[in-house]
Amino acid sequence: MSTAMAIATAGSPRLPTLREELRLLPAAANRDGSPAWTVQDPLTNRFFRIGWLDFEVLLRWSLGSARDIADSVNEETTLSIDEDDVHELAGFLEQNSLVRADTAQAVDRLRDRAARMQTSPLQWLLHHYLFFRIPLVRPQVWLAGLLPYVDWVFSRTTAWALAALTLTGLVLAGRQWETFAGTVVEQLTWSGMLGYTVALVFAKALHEMGHALTATRYGVRVAHMGVALLVLFPMLYTDTGESWKLHRSRQRLAIASAGMVTELALAGLATLAWSLAPDGAVRNALFFLATTSWVLTLLVNASPFMRFDGYFILSDLLDLPNLHERSGALARTWMRRTLLGFDEPWPERLPGRGNAMLIAFALVTWAYRLTVFLGIALLVYHFAFKLLGLFLMAVELVWFIGRPVWAELCVWRERKGEIRRSRKRWAGALLAALLLVVLLPWQTGVRASGWVHAERQQVIHSPLAARLAVVPQEGAVTQGQPLFALQSPELALSAQRALSLADARARELIGLSGFADGEERRQQLQHQQDRYLAEASLFQGEQQRLQLVAPFAGVLTDLDPQLAGGVWVQPRQPLAILVDPSRWTVEAFVAEEDMARVRVGDAARVYLQTRSREALVGRVVEVDATRTTMLPHAMLDANKGGSIVVVPREGSAAAAGSASAAEHAPRDALYRVRIALDGRPASLRMALSEVVITGQAHAWLPGLLERLAVVLVRESGF
Structure with a gap:
């Protein structure tokens, strides 16, 4: 690009001189079909996309004055511009340091900018501890040498073969799904975590090689590869920033998706190999590769809400560079126009429903990032030592969540004069309603997980190892009626x-x-x-003990379907359940913070977790004074389909590796509340339930502040 500067027209301000090393590259057409170009700054390796108007102005930059450039563009093209358009482009070039500092004023501006960019070590740490890169190698030479040997990987035949093998692996793994799912639980040990870590490093190394080789195949220079630290967690990365040189979006899409495709191919091959391999160390290694590749690719890399592969893939599919920044600007403008009534111009207008889609994308991105940052805050708090954890958690909450919100609120405050009175009245009414909702005690429902069963029931089992001679039918029985006849x-x-x-x-x-x-x-x-x-x-x-009779009149249910004459049963093996259908009860487990609102005599509504979603009513008859230390039935265990998370009790066999549900305790502080039902379930069987107790009313905000205070007091000790 020529950078010679002609003598400016008298009276016209002189335009700054363009830097000589800048490069102008063709780019894919814009969404409206208009031509586009890319300006590359080789010193910073940054790329700037420009349109037709900017291109025509840059071609005539050597004319030296905005007036001459505008006149030339208007005479020689169908565009119609004025001097302001030229000065606007000049401001953009100066802001991004794309012009030479050949005047004292320009040098002073650069010095001021450099002074503003100077940060203290603490500020640098706050900006970079969440994510920063450490370049390790410059791989361009050996990537170019390796490419001829792996060029067959990019063929259509290889793609179809990998797809067929992956589908076969998924089908075979589906037939062994119980074994596959059970292996996930079995590998949640320290040795299993080490295996997952090794598999993760291997999978991510291939992931980055996929990016690097694909970029090299399309002639894009891979400047460097190295390690990036995400909240101090190391992960590999590949610099493919120069892919914006490519004017075909399909090629950029191939580079962005190459890592995910590589990992999915690895996951498919590992799944197939796991399905065919015999038990042993090799099969465990294949399992680690399969699970880590599937999960991380689909849940992490595919997400477009963070700057991972999914974001760049979506940007290329939509042909919308800087998707996060552009959608965020549209969403902020939408909020200001909708909530405050600002007459603010839209940053850009996309055809069709493009603006609405980007606004929705920005709102989902903000919600996603809020969840991620809160999760990171809790993660660093629990995994770092307490003092560092508190500091990093405060950084997450204040710097990455509170600061952007406060910056937007400051804009609202500065422009409060533009807010219409009607909007202020509506905002005041909404704020008053919100305060009433969070401060007035109106919430009465106390929710808990429960277990519905007959108040009087007995599990029928064999006292000894014996052979069945007579098996009864389910249904009503009388007291003393013979049930099971066993022989030894x-x-x-x-x-x-x-x-x-x-x-x-x-x-x-x-x-x-x-x-x-x-x-x-x-x-x-x-x-x-x-x-x-x-x-x-x-x-x-x-032998007489093996003749099992009904201890009371009731209904025989839950008969083991595998029982038949001649079948041997083990001691204490449950054979069926005898229930008295006249009275039913619910054992609900209420969280500690809600116990003060529950009293004997409170009404309750019970929703059975069955296909019919049957609803029953009852009343609280008993409230335990001490927390529950053992679940009354295994069906409540979250590992067996229930809703209560359990941990092994200290000193129990479960803590040493036993799977006995009776040796597990609820993880959270739960208290048993017994509820007598007014009716009975239609199925006359035990079932899980969701319980809503009509407790004392309470306000939402004071309760939340109280729980936060409890947590702060509990965690304040060092």
Whole structure:
């Protein structure tokens, strides 16, 4: 680009001189079909997209004055511009340091700008601790040498083959889904975490190689590769910033999606190999590769709400560079116009519903980032030592969340004179209504998870290992009615043997008559006969225990469908449940902060977690004074489909690796509240439920502040 400066027209202000090293590159056409170009600053490796008007002005920059440039453009093109358009472009060039500092005023401006950009170490840390890069290698030479050997990877045949293998792997893994899901839980150990970490490093290395090789294939220079620290968590990165040189958006899209495609291919091949591999270390390694690649690619990299691959893919698909900045500017303008009534011009107008879509995208992005930043705040608090955790959490909440909100509120305050009175009245009314909602006690419902069961019920089980002879049918039974008849051949054989030995001793006693030493022998035989008779009585008594009868009248339910005549059952194995259908109760587990609002006699509504979503009413009859330390039934455990998160109890076998639900305690402080139901479930079966107790009314904001105060007091000790 020529940078010679002609003598300015007399009386016309002199335009600054363009830097000689700037490069002007063709770019893909804009969405409206108009031509576009890219200005590259090779010193900072930044790219600026310009349109037709800016291009024509830059071509005539050597004319030296805004008046001459505007006249030339108007005469030689169909455009119609004035001097203000030229000065606006000059301001843009100066703002981004694209012009030479060849005057004292320009040098002073650069010095002032450099002084404003100077930050203290603390400010630098606040800006960069969330994310900064450490370049490690300049890979362009060896990437170019490697490309011929891997060029087959980019063929259509390879793509179809990988798709077929991935689909086959997913089908095979689906047939072993229970094993696959169980492996996820089994690998949540320290050794498993190490395996996931190794798999993550390997998958991410291939991810970045996908970006780098694809960029090299399209002639884009990969300036450097290295490690980026995201909240002090290391991750690999590849600099493909020069992909904006490409004027075809399809090529930029290929570079942006290459990492995700590589990881998905790795996940598909690892899933197929896991499905075919035998149990062992190799299969575990394949499992780590499959899960980390699938999860991180789909949940993290594909998200367009952070500057990961999904963002650049969406930008290229929509052909909207700087998507976050442009959508954010539109959303701020929309809020100011809608909420405050500002007559503010739109930053840009996209065809069709483009503006509405970008505004919606910005609002979702803000909500997503708020969630992410809050999660990062909690993460750094829990994983750093307490003092550092509190500091980093404060940085997250104040710097990354509070500061942008405060900056926008400051704009509203400076322009409060533009707000119409009607908007102020509506805002005051809305604020008053909001204060009433958060300060007045109106919320009465106390929600809890519960377990619905008959007040009187008994699990029928076998006391001994035995064989079923008679299996009953589900339905109504009377007290004392035979239910299960079981047989134990060992007991019968032992009883028969004991009776035979007792009969033998009886015959010997008869044969002792007439012997001189018969009395002494008689006592010994009599003692043995009594012992064998006692053993026979014991075995016969055990056999009687195997004849299970109904201890009370009720309904027999939950009969094990695998039971049949001749089937062996284990000791204490549940066979069925006998319930008294006349009275039913609910054991609800209420959070500690809500216990003060629950009283005996409070009404409650119970929603069964069944297909019918049956609703029952009842009343609180008992409130525990101490927290629950053990779940009454395994169905409440979140690991088994319930809603209560549990942890192994200290000193229990579960803490050492046992899976017994009885040895797990609720993670949170929960208190049992027993509710007597006025009716009974239609199915007459135990079921999980959601309980809403009509407790004492409370205000939302005071309750929230109280809980925050409790947390602050609890966490304030070092």
